[in-house]
Amino acid sequence: MALGNTLSIDAMGGDDAPRVVIDGLAAFSEQRADVLFQLHGDEARLKPMLDDAPSLAKRCEIVHTDISVDMAEKPSQALKKARGSSMWNAIESVRAGDAQSAISAGNTGALMAMSMLALRKMKGVHRPGMTALWPTITGTSVILDVGANLEADASQLVTFAIMGEAYARAIFGVERPTVGLLNIGSEEMKGHEEIRAAAAILADNSLDLNYQGFVEGDDISKGVVDVVVTDGFTGNVAIKTAEGTARMFAHFMKAAFGSGPAAMTGALLARPGLKTLRTKLNPARANGAVLLGLNGLVVKSHGGTDAEGYANALRVAADLANSHYVEEVAASLSKIGSARAA
């Protein structure tokens, strides 16, 4: 394991920043001794918080700025005052090589726009993608794209597959992650033309992916593959639909256990088991989306996450920084490039 990776943090991004950021850092720093932190934001607010957490403070450097990006701002507006903001400085630190990953819980559109501007796309990537972690029956999978791009042609889907596979290896520690294309049937004739064309490229052995073919919506939660590849529109609808369904289930379960004294006693008795269920489906454990396809690592935390969720986003950033993600993706993309040229 490499020692001394530095994460650069937009300490002012997120609904409850910088409080949640500092609490998340404190929790994460106890789990991982090998990471240093660069905090971008208002020193007058950050300093007292770090004074209360001396063992964390030893591993933090504050880079002061007065400017921060508003959560509701449009990306184009945010870009105008980008330079010098806590978000921009966190990304710029990665570009300059002072940090290995940037993390922000701020405005998603602004983060995407600034990251593209500062870090530029990798060679062979038309549009960067955004990942999400998905809890499944057998573990956790990754789905991409989940909102950065509305549509994706065959070559973009293939790029997502390559980036997602390397990402899954980096954060799940699986040597040969399985990859599937999200479709509305498992038969080869089904689906958009772009999906079928992408499937043909992925099935070609020269890419050396552990490609498993088409998967359907209900396969995602089964954990049928480690990496689910789709366009940003479909991915966004899928993950939000799953969140809504889980919330509905929780709602009815709460009602079921509140339906009378016997049911409430039952809930008390079953509490440890139910706690396992809550832990397993805890959204904090799935926090940490990554912008893939840039010359540098940027992780997006949910704006409304808690300290545990923020710590998970930090873990994703640290695992990626520790991996050979960028080199692996660059190597795979060059294979596609040569296949096309051939």
Next chain:
Amino acid sequence: MALGNTLSIDAMGGDDAPRVVIDGLAAFSEQRADVLFQLHGDEARLKPMLDDAPSLAKRCEIVHTDISVDMAEKPSQALKKARGSSMWNAIESVRAGDAQSAISAGNTGALMAMSMLALRKMKGVHRPGMTALWPTITGTSVILDVGANLEADASQLVTFAIMGEAYARAIFGVERPTVGLLNIGSEEMKGHEEIRAAAAILADNSLDLNYQGFVEGDDISKGVVDVVVTDGFTGNVAIKTAEGTARMFAHFMKAAFGSGPAAMTGALLARPGLKTLRTKLNPARANGAVLLGLNGLVVKSHGGTDAEGYANALRVAADLANSHYVEEVAASLSKIGSARAA
């Protein structure tokens, strides 16, 4: 309520046909005295089953055929031997005016192809749509399209909205069902161009729909609108993703309650409440998809449903037959036509 509506039934379609079909009919016929049934299929198999259910038999007419459509057959193959099959005859009966709705649990692609051939599309409909019922926190919603069309342009989405709204009125009994367009954000600037164009048409008051704007994936299970409008690819992914998520939740809940003697006692005590939850999320209650946009009503049951699920598909078919669905949709479609001509 109109008396004497006849449902024409493909008695040989579905995984466990005709057993499940007859059991579903028996259950449904007890709830509704106002409906007659025409059973298309193998008389030698159907007759003995009806002999065992004399009160149902009184309301059934068997129309014999030896031919049935295989579940795995491609639509093009099924069409070749279409005429005279139990599926074809059930649809043909609606075309001839002998029945008001047709129901089949058979091959979806074949049912769609035969229905389009026999019944033809309504004027103003480019592609028929397929609905699904979706259990929500507040009740049940309908989503369409869920698989009949891979892509949908603005005018197709508007047509789905019109058909879905009339459908929701017919089966939910709500005077002014609310309608939303599935998108990846609620802001007006978000989403595909087709979705934004459809939104502009739907927001125009002349259509007289109770249009509520964009909804996101997590809004569906909240029951934010009665009718969720989307293209067939996205709708299919959304509903299968929700099914998969619900199954994952059930899996973890079972594990939680099996985690020790106290938890198992807890599950016993909470049983009545949990039963309510199971009932609420029972897929049988959501069975009964409708092919919308044809000159006649065709309802598709899940191939693997049980008698309760089949009875629900019959209820959907009977409610639609009892409604002014076709006239309402025709009137709304002509409004669009004149708006375009203007």
